[in-house]
Amino acid sequence: MRAITILLVALVQSASAIAPRPSIVAAASDPPLRNVIVLYQDEEFLFAGRHYGSSRDPRGNTTPGLFVQSKAADRWILVMAISTAGGRFGKSWSDDPADRQKTMIAQVPWDFTRAAERPYIQTPLQTGSSIAFPDRVEYEKDAGRYVLHHFSSFHAPSAEVVVYVARADLQQAFAAR
Helix, strand or coil: CHHHHHHHHHHHHHHHCCCCCCCEEEEEECCCCCCEEEEEECCCEEEEEECCCCCCCCCCCCCCEEEEEECCCCEEEEEEEEECCCCEECECCCCCHHHHHHHCCCCCCCECHHHHHCCEEECCEECCCCEECCCEEEEECCCCEEEEEECHHHCCCCCCEEEEEEHHHHHHHHHCC
16 A cells, blocks of 8 residues: 555656646545544535554454545545645644643654655554544635644644645546546
C-alpha cells in the first residue's frame, strides 16, 4: 500500500509541474463496512474513517482509511493522501507554555511539521503507534473546500494539523471512476 501511495504521489508531482495539483490522491473503493466512524456529512458527501478494530474480532483487523461517499453517485473513494498546500502542521510539544500544558495529556506524541516540505501527506495521519482522523471537518462554501482539523480538541494552535480538500476535486474523483 505504501509503495502504491509513493507511486501515486510521484505521478501527481510530475503532473503538478504542468497544472495545479489536486488536493487529494484517491482510488475507487468498496464501502467500508466495519470499524467505521462518520466524521462529517453534508448534502453531497460523507466523510468516514475506518480504524483497525479489535484484535479479538473473529473477522480480524481492518486496514485504516479515510473514505468519502458521493451521495448522488452512491459510490465510495479511499483518500490516500491530501495536499499540503496552505496547510498547517503542528506537533504535540510546543515552546508556548500554554499549548504545552494543553497537550501534556496526549498519550501519543506527534510531529507533522516536516509535512509542509512535501506535496502530500498520507491519511489517516500516523503518529508511529497510532492513527489520527480529523476531529473536526468544516465546509467553506466561499472557498469550495473542506477544512480537515486534526488534534483541534487540544485547543492548542501549535499542535493542530489542518489540510484542505477541494469539493471540485472530490467531484472529479467520482466523475473519473
